[in-house]
Amino acid sequence: MYQEQKIWIGKSDDEKIYIYPKMANRHGMIAGATGTGKTITLKVLAESFSDCGVPVFLADVKGDxxxxxxxxxxxxxxxxxxxxxxxxxxxxCFRPYPTTFWDIYGEKGLPLRTTISEMGPLLLGRILELNETQSDILTIIFKIADEEQLLLLDTKDLRSMIQHVSENAKEYGEKYGNLPKQSLGAIMRSVVALEVAGGEDFFGEPALSIADWMCTDCDGKGIIQILDCQKLIGSPLMYSTFMLWMMSELFETLPEAGDRGKPKMVFFFDEAHLLFDSAPKSLLMKIEQVVKLIRSKGVGIYFITQNPRDIPDGILGQLGNKIQHALHAYTPAEQKGARAAAGAFRENPQLDTYEALTRLGIGEALISVLDEKGVPTVVKRCNILPPQSQMGPIEDVVREGQVKGSLLYSKYFQMIDRESAYEILEKRVLEREADEKRAAEEAEAVKQRRKEEAAIQRQQEKEKAAAERQRLKEEEAARKAREKETTAQNKRIKRTVGQAASSAAGTIGREVGNSVGKSLGGSFGKKVGGNVGASLGRGILRTLFKL
Incomplete structure (x- = not known):
């Protein structure tokens, strides 16, 4: 409950135990074995922060x-x-609280997304657990994308960019240094693993604006943002990715706040041991750094876990407000852990901390918080207040109504896939393939045209040769016809000339014969001589023509 401008969380005998809002950003812890009341304590704190106008974020691992x-x-x-x-x-009094539901997978709340560019190469390299060389290459990939104005929004953009750099490694290597295919392949495999783990849903647009969480309702109550982690917690890589991004986003975007009367926002991470058990070393280092420094941004972080030893010492030492529920001490290891937990509190002379820790009932806790001067109070055994809102989960239809009724529904529910690296590079590939196809078609057209021209030329040559043969044939036929005509004409001439000559020779011979015959034999001799002369003349003429 929020009372007297303080957060009332429990009672120790007749004394009220408060957390001072101005000390709430010194972070805190809620620990205890399963079933001892950690979730109830979490709800009481979240409700109280909301009542005092502080927005709250809850990672809901169990759905309750x-x-x-x-x-x-x-x-x-x-x-x-x-x-x-x-x-x-x-x-x-019982009351509901202003709540917005989120889910990275978009199944039980508004989709919670960020972009690859906002994550950045350094943070992404830590999440993917890349070695130094691979991290440097990832940074180069981001730089190339920036220079070529290729937006990296989702995992397919990053995969396309890695593939693009790999295909042009020689060209880029001349400018940025050697880009080994083995390293690029290793980065690609890590990105695919992240994508399969849930990165395909987490990376995209519209990206979450943390400012949308820093708000209150019309009554001045801080709005409680609940991220459903029932599915997410099954993927430690994705849970770590989200945690690391969110803490970094808070630290990098929020301005320095100095000492405030109350936090700007408080974050609760339930079942934190699941985070730390599987988190890579880089994540643990980053969380420790953020926990140490984010207080000055006005943000409080509270981890809920089963045992304080689940939280790394570097982070545990930064948690000023501690609420410890019962711990089991059945085995020597559990007894050692319980003694270590008891020893972490400021000693109360009137209380055996270890004995009390192992005998706490459900709803009881050992509490030590920071007083108004920031000094840890002595540990006290307290009864935790009950929550004012409903305990346990809600029906799906109620959740759906809450999701669709949110003022942020229209902004975040529908994913936007605008043109980015994937689409641009895909377009380049299609254009290159189209150019290659067009060039191939043009080459084929040229080849076909040349083939057709060659065929036409061959046909023309064939026709020309046929025409030439026909011409020669016709000329030969004409020549032969001329020769035949000449021969016939010569024969006709010879015959005509022969006839004329024969007649003339006969006449001449006859006249000569007549004259000779007359001289020799008178009239009878004249007749005989004429006939003989004519025959002789014709014979001589035929002989001459033959020659």
Whole structure:
């Protein structure tokens, strides 16, 4: 409960135990074995921060924090606790709290996304656990993308960019140095693993603006942002990715706040041991760095886990507000852990911390917080207040109504896939393939045209040769016809000339014969001589023509 401008979390005998809002950004821890009441304590703190106008973020691992959007109804155990602690006289009442649901996978809340560019090469390299060389190459890939104005929004953009650099490694290597294919392949495999783990849903647009979490409702209550982690916690890599991004985003975007009367925002990470057990070393170092420095940004971080030893010492030492529920001490290892947990509190002379720690009942806790001067108070055994909202999960239809009724629904629900590196590089590939196809088609067209021209030329030559043969044939036929005509004409001439000559020779011969015959034999001799002369003349003429 928020009372007297303080966060009332429990009672020790008749003394109220408060967390001072101005000390809430010194971080805190809620620890205890399963079933001892950690989730109840978490809800009480979250409700109280909301009441004092501080926005709250909750990582809901088991799904039992969703009931904060509804008021509690007819819970006998809660009613008994209220009566036992006399809370009605203190103004306790059941009420719902302003709540927005989120889910990286978009199944049980608004999709929570960021972009590859916003994550950046250094942070992404830590998440992917790249070695120094691979991290340097990833930085070069980001630089190339920036210079070529290729937006890296989602994992397919990054995969396309890695493939692009790999295909042009020789060209880029001349400018940026050697880019081994083995390193590029290793980066690609790590990106694919992240994508399969949930990165395909987490990376994209619209990217979350942390400013949308830093708000209150119309009554001045801080809005509680609940991230459903029931599926997410099954992927340690993705959970680590989200955690590291969110802490870095807070640290890098929020301005220095100095000492404030209350935090700008408080973050609760339930089942934190699941985070630290599987987190890479780089994540642990980053979380420790952020936890140490983010206080000055006005942000408080609270880890909820089963045992304080689940939290690395470097981080545990930064947690000023500690609420410790019961720990089991059945084995020597558990006893050692319980003694270490008891020893972490400021000693109370009136309380055996170890003995009390192992005998706490459900809803009881050992509490040590920072007083107004920032000094840890002595540990006290307390009864934790009950929550004012519904305990346990909610029905799917109620959750759906809350999601769709959120003012942020229209902004974040629909994924936007605008043109980025993947689309641009894909377009380049298609254009290159189109150019190659066009060049091939043009080459084929030229080849076909040349083939057709050659065929036409061959046909023309063939036709020309045929025409020449026809011409020669016709000329030969004409020549032969001329020769035949000449021969026939010569024969006709010879015949005509022969006839004329024969007639003339006969006449001449006859005249000569007549004259000779007349001289020799008178009239009879004349006749005989003429005939003989004619025959002789014709014979001589034929002989001459033959020659």
């Amino acid at each position: 924090l969703a009931g904060m959007c509804r008021e509690e109804l007819d819970n006998e155990n809660v009613e008994k606790r209220i009566d036992a602690m006399g809370l009605m006289e203190e103004g306790f």
